[in-house]
Amino acid sequence: MVSHMTNEPGNQGNGLTPLFLVIAQGIEAGILDGSFPEGSQVPSTNELAVFHRINPATAAKGVAHLATDGTIYKRRGIGMFVAEGARAQLLKRREQQFEQHFVAPLAAEADLLGISPDRVLELVSASLTATRKEAAWTPSPSPR
Amino acid sequence: MDAVSLTEVTQRFGDVTALDHVSVSFGERRITGLVGRNGAGKSTLLELVSGRARARLGSVTVHGKNPYEDRAVLSQVCAVTESQPYPKSFRVSTVLTCAGLLHPQWDISTAHDLVDLFDLRRQQKVSQLSRGQRSALGVVVALASRAPVTVLDEPYVGLDAVARRQFYDRLLEEFVAHPRTVILSSHLIDEVAHLLDHVVVIAHGRVVLDAATESVRDGILELTGPSVLLDEYAARLTVLSRADLGGLTRAIVRGARADEAAARGLRVAHLPFQEAVLALSSGPSRGSGVGTADSP
Numbered sequence: 001m002v003s004h005m006t007n008e009p010g011n012q013g014n015g016l017t018p019l020f021l022v023i024a025q026g027i028e029a030g031i032l033d034g035s036f037p038e039g040s041q042v043p044s045t046n047e048l049a050v051f052h053r054i055n056p057a058t059a060a061k062g063v064a065h066l067a068t069d070g071t072i073y074k075r076r077g078i079g080m081f082v083a084e085g086a087r088a089q090l091l092k093r094r095e096q097q098f099e100q101h102f103v104a105p106l107a108a109e110a111d112l113l114g115i116s117p118d119r120v121l122e123l124v125s126a127s128l129t130a131t132r133k134e135a136a137w138t139p140s141p142s143p144r
Numbered sequence: 145m146d147a148v149s150l151t152e153v154t155q156r157f158g159d160v161t162a163l164d165h166v167s168v169s170f171g172e173r174r175i176t177g178l179v180g181r182n183g184a185g186k187s188t189l190l191e192l193v194s195g196r197a198r199a200r201l202g203s204v205t206v207h208g209k210n211p212y213e214d215r216a217v218l219s220q221v222c223a224v225t226e227s228q229p230y231p232k233s234f235r236v237s238t239v240l241t242c243a244g245l246l247h248p249q250w251d252i253s254t255a256h257d258l259v260d261l262f263d264l265r266r267q268q269k270v271s272q273l274s275r276g277q278r279s280a281l282g283v284v285v286a287l288a289s290r291a292p293v294t295v296l297d298e299p300y301v302g303l304d305a306v307a308r309r310q311f312y313d314r315l316l317e318e319f320v321a322h323p324r325t326v327i328l329s330s331h332l333i334d335e336v337a338h339l340l341d342h343v344v345v346i347a348h349g350r351v352v353l354d355a356a357t358e359s360v361r362d363g364i365l366e367l368t369g370p371s372v373l374l375d376e377y378a379a380r381l382t383v384l385s386r387a388d389l390g391g392l393t394r395a396i397v398r399g400a401r402a403d404e405a406a407a408r409g410l411r412v413a414h415l416p417f418q419e420a421v422l423a424l425s426s427g428p429s430r431g432s433g434v435g436t437a438d439s440p
Contacts (some may be wrong), residue, residue: 018358054338055175055340055341058358104238
């Protein structure tokens, strides 16, 4: 059954993310992959609660989190909508996080192991090529 | 704000103290989980809330009224228990008819819907129902009652994983469509954790935890690392349990912050909700009271 958070969509897999952030990240992922285009309505708190099988208050907190940073905005009496320019902004923020969460630890680990910068670039480049080949074989990549 | 309140309630059965100076409230339009071991006092508490028993010491109110004495308030409460004592000669349809008469907000179409979902036959007698079917019937009554205060005491006994999942889904759907105060007692904490706004843990007749679900998750972490580093960091925190392996220590700590601990070189993990609740309810933060014998 739902043990911990590993079953939740968009979970970063470290189990450290509070559930409301997981919900927010799920909506962000939908904005990034085009499920929720800019200007479109995002699911209501109640729809999110039933879909993710969580308490509506938690879903509301996730939605409020995205509204605070301007990714989505409220149209009174109608619901929440994806802001214009939200996708570009998200991509920019995600790139910063990529640097912080992936590149920096990679550099630190490489340094610890004494792997030369050239070798690191070579490894990353090879890994990228492999990932892209794999992606090309899959007609419709699964969201998970 | 609070739909249900208990104030200084003490309930004894002979020399067994089932509830010991319990003061606790259940917020309106919230889903609160009531958690505790067998004999902790959960059912005694819920019997008081649903007017099936009278508080001898202390007071119990539902919407400000005493549920044992006030018939109007009682019609606002629907309680189903693990051993739902429906008369054996009743048919499923009779139980539903009676429930409809007892609960003013009864929704017949929800009832029919759920009867079909759980594969109950309307003509079947209660005496012929399996354990799981009896639980399913209880769930039908509780959800279709739309009672402003809905109490579910271990409602899933005998239900398989699929039926439990259906129950949780329908509970959420009903809650979202018709918000109400839900008190759900359960052993299966991890299964219900995501549904809950709030969790109340009782042990030996006392409330040992009364907290927002989220604060349970955030407030308790498992830290692992060199004993020196861990002791230094944990000095000002509450250590609920610890285990040592040479110079390595693993501790469950209350009040830690994940980012702080990680910055000090400790490995940080969140506990599954059930373990966090257990740690909080058995750790040193607990009151000094050592319980008497378990109640029946």
